[in-house]
Structure formats: structure tokens, C-alpha cells
Amino acid sequence: MKRRNALMALGAGLIAGCSKLAETGPIAGLMERAEDWHRTAQRALGARQALAPEYDRSDISPSFRGNGTRDPATDFYRAAQAENFANWTLSVGGLVGRPLSLSLADIRALPQRTQITRHDCVEGWSAIGEWQGPQLSTLLDMAELDERARYIVFRCADRLNGAEYYESVDLIDAYHPQTIIAHRLNGEPLPMKNGAPLRMRIERQLGYKHAKYLTAIEAVESLESVGKGKGGYWEDRAGYQWYAGI
């Protein structure tokens, strides 16, 4: 499914009901209300697509804090580090027409986006950094995202308090231009504490959505059977909001 189709499908989901009403409703008042709703839905979609602020090089934080897992410390991760992540693969699967398995070289060879953004953690700290990587939309287009897909799930190599860290977003955030798979921070390969060798940047969302140590991207129709069903590690455990838009 191409990007435009995905966004149109989302838009259609938001406005389908009201255009039907507008076509068939015999009462003018009802049509007016439908049009109001249509406008509101379009405004909401537009707001979701707006860009997060981007900053100058001079704004970059002297050190970008690491939070949550700072060292996955598993045998798997140690072995990957020892070979400088030469055999790290990122899989793209689930509801896609063409599953992918990408190496870091593959990821570096894709069209890149570089963005200087502010990371906001719910624990009350922020940091500004320059991130580089391909847009998630590029990978989803390459993998031919299926029409049934409604969420994108991110799988990670670390275990936080013994459990797999994972996160998920809807297709609006998945196709947002600032949603990238970062492999560089401030011009260098990602440090271990910040998610080496790959991590998500989802700039319109709070910090816990930005999955580090990324190993797999999975397109699903529902989040019910993923983790404990709430769409993310912290959502499942601490009641964090699944939608953490900023």
C-alpha cells in the first residue's frame, strides 16, 4: 500500500460516516453538523501530520542522556557488539506483501533524513540531538504494507526487568515524515546507551515510544495479541498512555 493510499484510508476512516450522512441526510441541520464534523476530522488529521520543531546545531545537548535500558547486556547483544553489528538485521514483517530483512548497510543505503529534535521523557527531562536514518514510510512502501494493517509494532533486543521492550504506533505516526529509523546521533553511530545500532525516532511522541535496540518492525491489524495488549512495555505495566502525542 503506497503512502498516499494509507493516508487516504485513514482520512476516509475519519470522514466516511459524515460524507454518507451529508449525501443522504434530508435535514439541513444534520448536513451542517456533518460538515462541521468533517472539518473537525480534517483539522485533527492535519494536526497529527504537523512537524515537530527542528533546532540548530548550536542547540544540541552536550550529552544525550540514556534512559531505561542503557546496556542490553545479553549474550546476543554482546556478540553483535563484538562484530560491530555487522550481522544485525532489521526485519519488516506481519501484514506486508513482501517481508524484508535489512542489514545496517541496506539501511544506510536508503534515502536518509537528518533532523535535530527535542526528546521529552515523561520522567521530566529533555535533550536535543541530531538523528539520521531512513523514514519508516520508505520501509513500509518497500515491504508493500497490506490494506488490513492498522498499527506498526517495534520489537527490541533488550529485556527491561526481564520482559521484552516493545512499542507501537498508528499509521499516521508511522507515515509521519519525521518518523525515522535512526542509526546515527550527532553525526556518529548510535552509542549503546541510546539504542545502538538502530532505534526509532517518532518526533511527535513522548520518549517511551522511541524503541531502542530495534530488531523487528511488524504490521498488525490489532494490538490485542501483542505483549499484554496495551501496545507497549510501559502501557502494559504502568498505565502510560498508548497515544503519547506532543
Ligand SMILES: Nc1nc2c(c(=O)[nH]1)N[C@H]1C(S)=C(S)[C@@H](COP(=O)(O)O)O[C@H]1N2
Ligand atoms: N528498547 C528500549 N527502548 C526504549 C527504552 C528502553 O528501556 N528500552 N526506554 C524508553 C524511554 S522511557 C525513553 S525516555 C527513551 C530514552 O532514550 P535515550 O536512552 O536515547 O535517552 O527510550 C525509550 N525507548
Ligand SMILES: [Mo]
Ligand atoms: Mo522516558
